[in-house]
Amino acid sequence: MTAVLEKPTQLTPEKPPRQWKGPAVFVAVAIIALVVMPLLLEPFRLGLLAKYLCYAIVALGIGLAWGQGGMLTLGQGVFFGLGGYAMGMFLKLNDAGGDLPDFMVWSGVEQLPALWAPFGNPVFALAMVVVVPLVVAVLLGTLVFRQRVRGAYFAILTQALAAAMVILLVGQQGLTGGTNGLTNFFDFFGNDVAAESTQRGLYLTVAIVLGVLYLAAWQLVRSRFGRLLLAVRDGEDRVRFLGYNPATVKTITFAISAVMAGIAGALFVPVVGIISPALLGVVPSLELVVAVAVGGRFALAGAVLGAVVMGYAKTYFSEELPDAWLYLQGALFILVMTLAPKGIVGVAAALRGRLRKEASA
Amino acid sequence: MTALLEVRDLSVVFDGFRAIDGVDFTVQNGELRFLIGPNGAGKTTLIDIITGLTKPTTGTVVFDGKSLAGKREHERVRLGIGRTFQTSVVFEELTVLENLDLAASFRRPLWQLLARRKGVVAAVEQALETTGLGDLATRKAGVLSHGQRQWLEIGMLIAQGPRLLLLDEPVAGMSSDERARTGELLTSIAKDHTVIVIEHDMEFLRRYASQVTVLHEGKVLIEGSVDEVRADPRVQEVYLGRAREEAAHDAVS
Ligand SMILES: Nc1ncnc2c1ncn2[C@@H]1O[C@H](COP(=O)(O)OP(=O)(O)OP(=O)(O)O)[C@@H](O)[C@H]1O
Numbered sequence: 255m256t257a258v259l260e261k262p263t264q265l266t267p268e269k270p271p272r273q274w275k276g277p278a279v280f281v282a283v284a285i286i287a288l289v290v291m292p293l294l295l296e297p298f299r300l301g302l303l304a305k306y307l308c309y310a311i312v313a314l315g316i317g318l319a320w321g322q323g324g325m326l327t328l329g330q331g332v333f334f335g336l337g338g339y340a341m342g343m344f345l346k347l348n349d350a351g352g353d354l355p356d357f358m359v360w361s362g363v364e365q366l367p368a369l370w371a372p373f374g375n376p377v378f379a380l381a382m383v384v385v386v387p388l389v390v391a392v393l394l395g396t397l398v399f400r401q402r403v404r405g406a407y408f409a410i411l412t413q414a415l416a417a418a419m420v421i422l423l424v425g426q427q428g429l430t431g432g433t434n435g436l437t438n439f440f441d442f443f444g445n446d447v448a449a450e451s452t453q454r455g456l457y458l459t460v461a462i463v464l465g466v467l468y469l470a471a472w473q474l475v476r477s478r479f480g481r482l483l484l485a486v487r488d489g490e491d492r493v494r495f496l497g498y499n500p501a502t503v504k505t506i507t508f509a510i511s512a513v514m515a516g517i518a519g520a521l522f523v524p525v526v527g528i529i530s531p532a533l534l535g536v537v538p539s540l541e542l543v544v545a546v547a548v549g550g551r552f553a554l555a556g557a558v559l560g561a562v563v564m565g566y567a568k569t570y571f572s573e574e575l576p577d578a579w580l581y582l583q584g585a586l587f588i589l590v591m592t593l594a595p596k597g598i599v600g601v602a603a604a605l606r607g608r609l610r611k612e613a614s615a
Numbered sequence: 616m617t618a619l620l621e622v623r624d625l626s627v628v629f630d631g632f633r634a635i636d637g638v639d640f641t642v643q644n645g646e647l648r649f650l651i652g653p654n655g656a657g658k659t660t661l662i663d664i665i666t667g668l669t670k671p672t673t674g675t676v677v678f679d680g681k682s683l684a685g686k687r688e689h690e691r692v693r694l695g696i697g698r699t700f701q702t703s704v705v706f707e708e709l710t711v712l713e714n715l716d717l718a719a720s721f722r723r724p725l726w727q728l729l730a731r732r733k734g735v736v737a738a739v740e741q742a743l744e745t746t747g748l749g750d751l752a753t754r755k756a757g758v759l760s761h762g763q764r765q766w767l768e769i770g771m772l773i774a775q776g777p778r779l780l781l782l783d784e785p786v787a788g789m790s791s792d793e794r795a796r797t798g799e800l801l802t803s804i805a806k807d808h809t810v811i812v813i814e815h816d817m818e819f820l821r822r823y824a825s826q827v828t829v830l831h832e833g834k835v836l837i838e839g840s841v842d843e844v845r846a847d848p849r850v851q852e853v854y855l856g857r858a859r860e861e862a863a864h865d866a867v868s
């Protein structure tokens with residue numbers, strides 16, 4: 255039994271396959287995102303891209319939970335919202351400068367609710383962006399995965415959670431701004447939030463955060479934990495008989511995906527200037543899952559790509575053919591799930607393989 | 616020798632059907648025990664109870680002097696009870712090496728799992744050697760043949776350093792070549808492990824078994840050496856009777 259814990263021996267040295275392609279693509283994309291795009295895009299378009307990159311952070315988490323871990327989570331909007339509202343509350347209090355936030359005055363609230371008070375502190379608010387989604391996901395995961403709730407049941411449960419979150423937010427007008435959510439922000443850590451320079455800085459921040467989280471997720475996927483996660487996805491019961499508790503593995507992964515969504519929500523607020531129930535309910539949660547499927551859920555890059563592509567598609571189609579978008583999205587989802595389960599990334603890999611074969615023939 | 620596994624007065628009822636009915640079953644440290652019996656005798660169910668997959672209706676399972684009541688599956692594995700399944704399950708998306716490494720890493724604290732695997736630990740090295748899967752180490756387990764999968768599963772078990780191995784029909788569906796190799800594998804594993812093997816095949820039994828327990832309709836029919844068991848008229852009735860019925864059935868259809 256002690257042999258299991260012994261130091262690695264090098265009896266069969268494995269030649270590590272030369273993995274320069276992945277890092278090369280990453281660096282190229284990073285240069286495009288950080289240097290080329292800010293030069294190329296006018297402020298409005300850069301703002302749109304920043305928004306899509308926020309969604310890409312959520313998608314990255316979905317890719318981990320669903321693509322790697324087999325947990326189809328239809329309620330990432332909940333965590334996106336928790337992060338978003340934490341940031342929104344801080345910005346509102348900051349703008350109010352000691353007074354009540356504007357929407358509270360309008361809805362007749364006379365004293366700052368106790369829940370709000372600590373969010374005036376930026377350190378606390380930023381910590382909550384991570385802590386609240388983490389705690390909620392760990393609690394939920396511990397309850398649900400221990401009881402071996404999975405598959406469609408888990409999906410429906412998370413979706414119900416997103417619906418419940420919307421009802422809760424809409425119902426508490428004085429506390430949450432109701433349907434309108436939190437908006438009308440002016441100051442962002444000493445900068446005019448609407449200023450071009452602030453927005454460019456925000457765009458760069460979002461891009462860097464996405465890059466860092468991507469690398470972290472990439473490391474996770476390649477670690478032993480990542481192997482274990484795949485094993486849980488493909489044979490949860492078998493994993494139990496290897497001496498691991500799959501509920502722990504799933505809870506940790508789900509919590510990571512929740513934290514990613516929370517961070518994305520917090521970045522979204524200054525970028526777009528609003529957080530409201532409509533941005534985090536069932537539909538936006540579903541749209542992101544569709545985006546991940548379209549991009550390719552089994553690859554982290556697919557999830558990110560899907561979010562950006564579907565973001566652009568949505569903007570384009572809702573400008574050109576607003577009614578068709580919903581149907582188009584549904585059709586695309588069905589098409590991908592039935593014909594190309596590995597999404598754009600999978601199709602691209604297949605095409606590359608065929609080209610190479612033709613070239614060598 | 617002391618008892619490693621003690622099953623006392625075990626019963627399990629599925630919707631009124633007694634799949635296990637008052638079984639007493641003891642396995643000594645270091646033993647290689649064969650568990651046989653016709654289809655539906657309750658062999659898999661007995662192993663399911665020992666490993667925590669099924670809860671007994673009555674009775675106790677004591678492993679190394681400690682009751683297993685209330686212990687969950689992965690906790691029993693951590694105590695040193697490993698099993699394979701009748702239909703082998705390996706992780707097809709992982710390589711042979713990764714499958715073995717995953718099995719071997721189960722005692723590592725979780726934070727250690729966050730690092731990438733570097734090199735091959737001794738237990739995995741050993742398992743590759745014992746199972747003869749060394750040449751396939753970097754192939755995905757999904758491409759393995761049926762026999763190779765069974766060996767990989769057995770390899771994953773021994774990489775965990777268990778104290779008791781439960782193998783559910785390891786040679787089912789194997790060619791005679793593969794059976795012979797599995798038999799040798801079994802013999803070598805049994806040298807330093809306690810093993811319980813479920814097996815149907817009388818020929819395989821004759822070659823590799825010494826101590827045999829026969830299960831029939833949820834009860835222990837007889838326990839003894841291979842020769843004793845084979846000579847027992849009740850065993851012949853249970854097996855040959857079946858064989859006769861099946862032959863008759865085949866003749867009709
Ligand atoms: N979960 C369950 N629910 C209901 N009945 C069950 C369950 N598991 C097993 N049984 C029944 O219990 C009996 C014993 O099954 P078991 O799988 O233990 O037999 P076995 O000896 O392993 O047979 P085989 O040689 O076919 O593998 C069978 O009649 C089976 O149908």
Ligand SMILES: [Mg+2]
Pocket residue numbers: 658659660701783
């Ligand atoms: Mg069986």
